[in-house]
Amino acid sequence: MLVSNKSIFLIIFLFFFPSTVIGYDIDQLKKSPKDLRKLSLESLMDIPIFSVSKREESSFEAAAAIFVISREDIRRSGAQNIPEALRMVPGLEVASIDSNKWAITSRGFQERFSNKLLVLIDGRSVYTPLFSGVYWDVQDTLLEDIDRIEVIRGPGGTLWGANAANGVINIITKKASETQGTYVEGGGGSVEKGFGALRYGGKLESGGNYRGYLKYFNRDNFDDLDGMKGADGWDAARGGFRMDSEITEKNSVTVQGDYYQGDSGTRSTLVESVTAPFSQTADEDVQVSGGNLLARLERNSSPDSNMRFQFYHDVAKRKERVLRQTIQTTDLDFQHSTKLFQNQHIVWGLGQRFIVDKLNGGVATSFPNEDRLSLISSSFIQDEISLAEDKLRLIIGSKFSWNNYSGVEVQPNFKFLLTPKDNHTIWGSISRAVRTPSRSEDGINITGTVIPSESGSIFLKNLGNHNFDTENLIAYELGYRFRVKSSFLIDITGFYNDYDNLITAEPSSIFIETSPQPTKLIFPITFENKGFGETFGAEVSGKWDMTDWWRLNASFTWLEVQLHVDSSSSDTFLQPLEGTSPEFQFHLRSYIDLPKNFELDSSLYFVNRLDGDSSNVGSDIPSYARLDVRLGWKPVDDIEFSLGIFNILDPDHPEFGPDRGGFSTQVPRSALGKFSYRF
Amino acid sequence: MFLLKFKNSFFGVFLVGALLFQWFFAVSTIYADTFASQVKAAFTLKIIDFVEWPNKENTTFLVSVLGDEELFESFKGLGEIETKGRNLVLKKYNVNDKNKEKCHVIFISKSRREMLPDILKEFEDRSVLLIGDVPGFAQMGGMVNLVESEGKLGMEVNLRNVKKAGLSISSRLLRLAKIIGN
Known part of the structure; x- marks a missing residue:
């Protein structure tokens, strides 16, 4: 077949620069609005004219490694909770420790309390200031109400503040106007013993919309590493509301709140007495409860100017053998973004947070001031x-x-974003971010183990350090994105992270404690900042809408973690974290729309092995593949049935080793049936 | 010294922020977003190409615009408005106009939504195409509502209301719209 060089060139050109055929230029249209009349409906619907609050750039033109989980993604994943929905995010490390605990992070340092990942739900921080990390068992809402989950890998300290060193997860719920009418869902399966939810949305007489929801679920135990029944059953009830009202065309107000109560099953070994047998392994239902109330005023005076004032109060209670805690957080936040001169856009903000805690330890745990x-x-x-x-x-x-x-x-950053064509983005950044000391690193006194001895038992104690300082990160990132129309996208990010002042646990000399009785030998291990390290790697993800009924997503992640301690350090806790993050991960996801309103969705994950340290954090976990398949059917628009089978390839396998003093269980193969109906 | 002050006066810092916010809240619109309303105006006029009116004169088309001055200017700024042999005549919506049911299209902007209930009632089955830029418009009894969809324009169409008014909308337009109700 003969094809002229010219047409080959043209095809290649159009492949790389399809925007050249759209045939309009927005700047030109602004100068000559009459030309708008010549555009088709489709073209008019393709002009970006809305500025969404807080200057959301489209993720294609973001100078950060961002991935957005859409509501469609959540629905078609079959996930029943937020951590399971996060599995699909390229570059994120998500592993079940047990039925109600997860180790989630990005770019290394994966453990139950991954302390360098910040998580926000509608602008409310859910990162616990007590242990530095996230209690994933209490971070929930009606998944149907989630608009999107934005995940930024890499430092977000400049905008989001401390503890966003390795990433930020923003969970954003729908506006009340999008959840009008009644919605019910329910179902059950082999892991999810039963769940149900009800939501109602209506209009306020004064203008505006509201919704309220209730949900309940009961999740079964997994098997422990010996194949025996674990103690990690989980159930929770939750309710909440949201109200949005536009006071005037440009000013809007949102008020929302939630309340929850649940039992998160946990097995742990804990020092319970100062005399033999000292430690006991026991199962308990950790009682969790809490609530929050948030109000936000927003003003969009023009597409380029947005102002936001937000207040929230959050209460989180947790009754555990190791500690009973009540944490109350009050947060005030103001943010303003505006255009300055012709070519500058400024965002600035102020924030103040107050955290009041009440801590009651047991024999093992105490704080100098409760x-x-x-x-x-x-x-x-x-x-x-x-x-x-x-x-x-x-x-x-x-x-x-x-x-x-x-x-x-001080957490500065410098970024550049180059868009030579609409469909190419090159970006890079240098940032400094910090992870600030938590309440427990500052002052906890926890007895980890007791070594019995006739001449006096030795109590190993982890002690907080009032001089414990911030962990620092300097991060370098470089990224490239390329798309063909909206059907094909490749996103590549490389990064190099340079950490110092990392937390170490330094043993010092044994001393004798005579009061309180009995006389004990104390072996103190104090938190210090004698670690440093580098992580580097690459994340590649892509999506391809092959046809309008078949869409594919894929991602590949490579990560190297190298951690070291100063020559003056005797730490043995930091270096095992090198092995708790997988070196390689691969993910392939497929959405197929079948005839008669059936959907066939599948996800395949490969996670490379972990080399943990079972006496400390994690343990050796063999690499595993996980396949999830979901079949959905919508006989009519408002009714949906779905059947999901998760972890098909394996009867069960562990995804993460035991957390310090804790136990882990194995993720079983499971099936789930679900229906939903809106009217 | 500054930092020490900062530490001691975080309340003050916050208060200043809150006051600034209030001030901005009170100050009326400084920036005008002309382009967005021009796109909306062009889009509204484009929609007319995809609608058939049963019992109305089909050469001169009356389009009533209910909104602020800026919006009306956006419509007017689009220049010659003749489309597919139909000559479009733009006018501002006036409650006291005796001939107002003669118009083909009424465009209602968010800024005049307090008039919405009356208009919806009055034109319920009058073969007038009601296009709105008001959240919830299609659910309330409007026909076509301009909404935001990922930073761009989208539309919701309430087919029941369209049919009740005796109008018909081309399937080419419906394919691009979100259908509300049955």
């Missing part, structure tokens, strides 16, 4: 400068914050 107020004050400013007709953007900014554990923290 009630304490912690404070975090912060401010940030970031400027985005557009150059060369918007083709090059420079972003420079910094967070300045103060907290009563480590004092002043």
Whole structure:
């Protein structure tokens, strides 16, 4: 077949630069609006004219490694909770420890309390200031109400503040206007013994919309590593509301809140007495409860200007053998973004957080002061400068914050974003981010183990350190995105992270404690900042809408973690974290729309082996493949039935080793049936 | 010194922020978003190409615009408005206009939504195409509502209301719309 060189060139050209055929230029249209009349409906529907609140850039043009889980993704994953829905995010490490605990992070340091990942639900931080990490068993809402989950891998300290060193997860719920009418769902299966939810949305007489929801689920135990029944059953009930009202065309107000109560089954070994037998392994239902109330005022005076004022109060209670805790957080936040001159966009903000806690330990755990107020004050400013007709953007900014554990923290970043064509993005960044000391690193006193001895038993104690300082990160990132129309996308990110001041646990000399009785030999291990390390790797993800009924997503992640301690350190806790994150991960997801409103969706995951340290964190976990398949059917628009089978390839396998002093269980093969109906 | 001050006066810092916010809240619109309303205007006029009216004059088309001055200017700024042999005549919606049921299209902007219940009632089955830029418009009894969809324009169509008014909308348009109700 003869094809001229010219037409080959043209085909290649159009392949790489399809935007050239769209036939309009927005700047031109702004100058000459009459030309709008010549455009088709489809073209008019393709012009970006809305600025969504808080300057959300489309993820294609973001100078960060961002992935957005859409509501469709959540629905078609068959996930019943937020952690399971996060599995699909390229580059994120998600592993079940047991039925109600997960180890989730990005770019290394994976453990139950992964302390460098910040998680927010509708702008409310759910990162616990007590242990630095996230209690995933209490982070939930009606999944149907989630609009999207934005996951940013890499440092987000400048905008989001401390503890966003390795990533930020933003869970954003739908506006009340999008959840009108009644919605019911229910179902059950081999792991999910039963679940149900009800939501009702209506209109306020004064204008605006509201919704309220209730949900309940009961999840079964998994088997432990010996194949015996675990103690990790989980059930929770939750209810909440949201109200959105537009006071005027440009000003809107949102008020929302939730309340929950649940039992999260846990098995742990804990020192329960100062005389033999000292430690006991026991099962318990950890009683969790809490609630929050949030109010947000927003003003969009123009597409380029947004102002937001937010207040929330959050209460989280947890009754565990090791500790009974009540944490109350009050947070005030103001943010303003606006255009300055022709080519600059400024975002700045102020925030103040108050945390009041009440901690009651047992024999093993104590804090020098059981009630304490912690404070975090912060401010940030970031400027985005557009150059060369918007083709090059420079972003420079910094967070300045103060907290009563480590004092002043400065987290600057510098980013560039190059868009030579609509469908190519090249970006890079250099950022500094910090992970601030937690309440427990500052002052906990916890007896991990007792070594019995006739001449006096030795108590191994982890002690907080009032001088424990911030963990620091300097991160370098480079990324490239390329798309063909909206049907094909490739996203590549490479990063190099340089950490110092990492937490170490330093043993010092044994001493004798005579009071309180009995006389004990104490072997103190104190938190210090004598670690450092590098992580580097690459994340590649792509999507391909092959036809309008078959869509594919794939991702590949490579990660190297190298951790070291100073020569003066005797730490043995830091280095095992090298092995708790998989070196390689692969994920393939497929959505197929079948005739007669059937859907066939599948996800395949491969996770490379983990080399943990069972005496510390994690354990050796063989690499595994996980296949989930879901069949959905919508006989009519508002009714949906679905059947999911998860972890098909394997009767059960562990995904993560035991957490410190805890136990882990194995993820079983499971089936789930579900229906939903809206009217 | 500054930092020490900052530490001691976080309340003050916050208060300043809150006051600034209030001030901005109170100040009326400084920026005008002309382009967005021009796109919406062009889109509204485009929709007319996909609608058939049964019992109305089909050469001169009356389009009533209910909104602020800026919106009306956006419509007017689109220039010659003749489309598919139909000559479009733009006018501002006026409650006291005796001939207002003669118009083919009424466009209702968010800023005049307090008039919505009356308009919906009055034109319920009058073969007038009601296009709105008001959240919830299609659910309330409107026909076509301009909504936001991923930062771009989208539309919701309430087919029941369209049929009740005796109008018919081309399937080409319906394919691009989100259908509300049955």
